[in-house]
Amino acid sequence: ARDSQLAREIEAALPRELSREQQLALVRAYVKDNFVDKGMCADFAIHDKGTGNPHVHIMLTVRPLKENGAWGAKCRKAYDLDENGQRIPDGKGGWKNHREDTTDWNDKGNVEIWRAAWAACTNRALEAAGHPALVDHRSYKRQGIDKIPSVHLGPAASQMEKRGIRTDKGEVNRQIAADNKLLKEIKARITRLYRWSKAETEKPQTQQSSLTALWEAQQQLNAPRTRTGKIRALQESAALFSFLQANGIQSMQQLHEKIA
Known part of the structure; x- marks a missing residue:
């Protein structure tokens, strides 16, 4: 039929840490365990133009073979x-x-199974070659990682970027990298604030910091000596006051709960 499905293709990135022989062994083991042993015929080809993107194309039969x-x-x-x-x-x-x-073989659930199997096979090959396991088939969201995924450049954009030509996809990835750096810094700052406020709340009840004590603590943390530093400290103090007032925070306990 003109709309018949002739084959199924799977494409996977190969780790650059492995030699060509190790990459071949990885692909053969994966193909045998996941496809050939299930009754499929498989044909694969490794593509590597030396541009840092080695990958494999695996083509699979969609019809079973009879005993004859x-x-x-x-x-x-x-x-x-x-x-x-x-x-x-x-x-x-x-x-x-x-x-x-x-x-x-046409069950859509196989996609997740085959992706997970590729990650497992790749990590075993990396560890056998003395490299740390690096591959996870899950998205950042499923892994619980607060990180924005970059976009795939593709061969054309990759080549242009390597020649110093800025591309739209490259700009997107640069912005994503900057955003991820900012997210990491924000997360680290919040973690420090959380631990500090928790330590303050665990002090005896009689020493619980009121809004005034909190303000004094902030002033001690920011004791600038230069005129520029004093201006910046004044701006930070104003921002802190606005934050506390807007959220109705009157004690360290309330601040800790807000940060949490």
């Missing part, structure tokens, strides 16, 4: 049955039916 070596059918017709196990007429002289796949 002939191709089998991808699917078969199955009749719908009623509660008595009898075929249901379709009102046109035939029987109601539906299509059933002869294998589970």
Whole structure:
């Protein structure tokens, strides 16, 4: 048929830390365990133009093989049955039916399985070669990492960037890198504030910091000596006062709860 599915292709990045022989061994092991042992025929090709993006293309059959070596059918017709196990007429002289796949190779759940298997195989190969495991098939969000993923440049943009030509995708990735750096700094600052406020709240009740004590503590932390430093400290003090007032914070306990 003109719209038939002839094959399935999988593309995966190869770790640059591995030699060509190690990359070949990795691909062969992965293909055998996940595809050939399931009954598929597999053909793969490694592409490496020396641009820092080695990868493999794996092409798989979508039809099973019969015992005599002939191709089998991808699917078969199955009749719908009623509660008595009898075929249901379709009102046109035939029987109601539906299509059933002869294998589970088209199950969309395989994508997650194959991705996870590639990550596991790659990490085993890296560790065997004396390198730390680096690959995780999950997104940053699924890993619980507060980080924005970069966009894929592709070969054309990668080459232009290497020649010093700034591209739109490259600009996006530079902005993402700057944003991730800022997120990391903010997270570290909040962590320091959280630990400091927690330590203050754990002091005896009689020493609980009021708004005034909190203000004095902030002043002690910022004891500038230069005129510029004093101006900056005054601006920070004004920002702190506005924050406390806007959030109704009157004690260190309330500040700790807000930071938490």
